[in-house]
Amino acid sequence: MGGPGPETEGLVEVVLPGKVEPEGLQIRHGTVPVAGRGQVVIRMEATGVSFAEQQMRRGRYYDQPPFPFVPGYDVVGTVVATGEGVDATLTGSRVAVLLKVGGWASHIRVDAADVVRVPEGVAAAEAETLVVNGITAWQMLHRKARVRAGKTVVVHGANGGVGSVLVQLALAAGARVIGTASARHHEALRERGVEPVDYRDDDVAARIRGLAPDGVHAVFDHVGGRGIVDSWRLLAPGGTLVSYGSAATRDDSGSKQWPVLKLLGRVWLWNSLPNGRHAYFFNVWAGRALAKGRFRSRLRNDLTEVFAALQRGDITAQIAAQLPLGRAAEALRLAESGTVTGKVVLTP
Known part of the structure; x- marks a missing residue:
């Protein structure tokens, strides 16, 4: 792909030193890692x-590592070095990888088995918007809720990173989509074919029930908190609730585990009721520790499906803004503002 090799470059990382405001992020310089057996080194694009990351800087992410660490949930970049036992033809290839932490760096060392090739013609920033967001949306829609044509679904935060992908995938599957968002995003949602509801309304659930009086097939809820009960009650018989976050508790103090444990308790209780409805708390990493090979296979297959949907035009890359790695604090502020559609992307 051109450009200097890893041996001529230095490592640049953004470090989260503790519970800080975005301006408290630090830049650290070091040596580019060397690929060990079964590993590759990726130059971040x-x-x-x-x-x-918004939760991590507050110390609120359920299983984040101890401070200090390098945040960054996913990366798209070019393989610049391969270790022993790795297919050497990977060198020069554009790949995507899901990390959880470590992505806000100029170079990343990962197991070769964890990378997924990005199709020719898909730009790095476009692909980046669809790694964690695309995997999350695809697996919730198709592996958990199993949405089919003609079904009605509710997507909370329909303008957000995951929400905007969910909306498009659901529409491509032939579903009717009701999406919650602030009023400034409603026109854009209508243009996509979404029926918007203002999440600031006094009774959002009543507004949704007015649009779908017989209930809905699926609700995708990243908010959590007390509103999760309303999401459950919106379901028609046989419907599915997929909870995948607790945005309502982002700024709370106290235990970071409690909101998740409370959600898990509710999910267990609801699934024990004899009403034919289902509830899940979705985490993209679920099952990795017990079945790493299966996890990697599903991730590779599902992300390949997402990239194929992008190439078909079923979905578009929602890039809210592109900023260089050195302006990570500004990027984090922008992402937290709630004023953007899609994902804020960092580049070298």
């Missing part, structure tokens, strides 16, 4: 700001 695009990484992103997700809700996870």
Whole structure:
């Protein structure tokens, strides 16, 4: 792909030193890592700001590592070095990888088995918007809720990183989509074919029930908190609630585990009721520790499906803004502002 090799470059990382405001992020310089057996080194072309980093800087992400660490949930870049036992033809290829942490860096060392090739013609920033967001949306829609044509679904935060992908995938599947968002995003949602509801309304659930009086097939809820009960009650018989976050508790103090444990308790209780409805708390990493090979296979297959949907035009890359890695604090502020559609992307 051209450009200097890893041996002529230095490592640049953005470090989260503790519970800080975005301006408290630090830049650290070091030596580019060397690929060990079964590993590759990737030169970052695009990484992103997700809700996870917003929680991590507050110390609120469920299983974040101890401070200090390098945040960054996913990366798209070019393989610049391969270790022993790795297919050497990977060198020069553009790949995507899901990390959880470590992505806000100029170079990343990962297991070769964890990378997914990005199709020719898909730009790095476009692909980046669809790694964690695309995997999350695809698996919730098709593996959990199993949405089919003619069904009605509710997507909370329909203008957000995951929400905007969910909306497009659901529409491509032939579903009717009701999406919550602030009023300034409603016109754009209508143009996509979404029926918008203002999440600031006094009774959002009543507004949704007015649009779908018989209930809905699926609700995708990243908010959590007390509103999760309303999401459950919106379901028609046989419907599915997929909870995948607790944005309502982002700024709370106290235990970071409690909101998730409370959600898990509700999910267990609801699934024990004899009403034919289903509830899930979705985490993209679920099952990795017990079945790493299956996890990697599903991730590779599902992300390949997402990239194929992009190439078909079923979905578009929602890039809210592109900023260089050195302006990570500004990028984090922008992502947290709630004023953007899609994902804020960091580039070298």
